[in-house]
Amino acid sequence: MTTLLIVHHTPSPNCQALFEAVVAGATDPEIEGVRVVRRAALAATASDVLAADGFVLGTPANLGYMSGALKHFFDQVYYPCLDATQGRPFGYYVHGGNDVTGAVRGIEAITTGLGWRRAAEAVTVTGEPGKADVEACWELGATVAAGLMN
Numbered sequence: 001m002t003t004l005l006i007v008h009h010t011p012s013p014n015c016q017a018l019f020e021a022v023v024a025g026a027t028d029p030e031i032e033g034v035r036v037v038r039r040a041a042l043a044a045t046a047s048d049v050l051a052a053d054g055f056v057l058g059t060p061a062n063l064g065y066m067s068g069a070l071k072h073f074f075d076q077v078y079y080p081c082l083d084a085t086q087g088r089p090f091g092y093y094v095h096g097g098n099d100v101t102g103a104v105r106g107i108e109a110i111t112t113g114l115g116w117r118r119a120a121e122a123v124t125v126t127g128e129p130g131k132a133d134v135e136a137c138w139e140l141g142a143t144v145a146a147g148l149m150n
């Protein structure tokens with residue numbers, strides 16, 4: 001059994017819709033042998049990260065960056081997990097009002113520093129998520145989870 005850890009900050013219904021789609025994709029019945037663990041970004045710990053084989057991160061864009069909650073997560077886990085999690089696969093989604101550039105740049109920089117390997121296209125959504133946005137998040141969850149099947 002492998003473990004996918006979903007670390008998310010979900011402060012609104014639009015973010016919730018994307019989060020739920022990621023979970024639905026990751027827990028699709030065709031994906032076997034992958035345990036899916038969900039953690040709010042303010043509650044996720046280095047132990048959660050060390051115990052996981054892959055990650056999906058989700059955040060709103062706030063003030064030109066990722067949410068403080070997801071940044072706090074990275075601040076907590078970066079050095080404790082730096083050596084042990086090199087090369088592990090991850091994906092992420094960002095929801096914003098109009099411009100998610102800074103959030104994307106920040107996530108890419110930190111995950112590059114961690115040595116994580118992006119295993120799916122990033123999903124970025126602004127405004128109310130449409131059907132294609134929800135489907136892209138479903139694919140994100142399913143792709144990262146399917147990559148963890150033995």
Ligand SMILES: Cc1cc2nc3c(=O)[nH]c(=O)nc-3n(C[C@H](O)[C@H](O)[C@H](O)COP(=O)(O)O)c2cc1C
Pocket residue numbers: 011012013014015059060061062063064065095096097098099100126127128
């Ligand atoms: C303090 C604050 C700062 C924000 N800054 C940005 C930003 O820099 N870029 C952006 O695209 N959206 C920004 N937003 C919008 C949020 O990303 C958006 O509210 C969040 O994704 C939830 O989406 P919703 O309000 O449509 O449900 C900001 C929202 C708040 C409350």
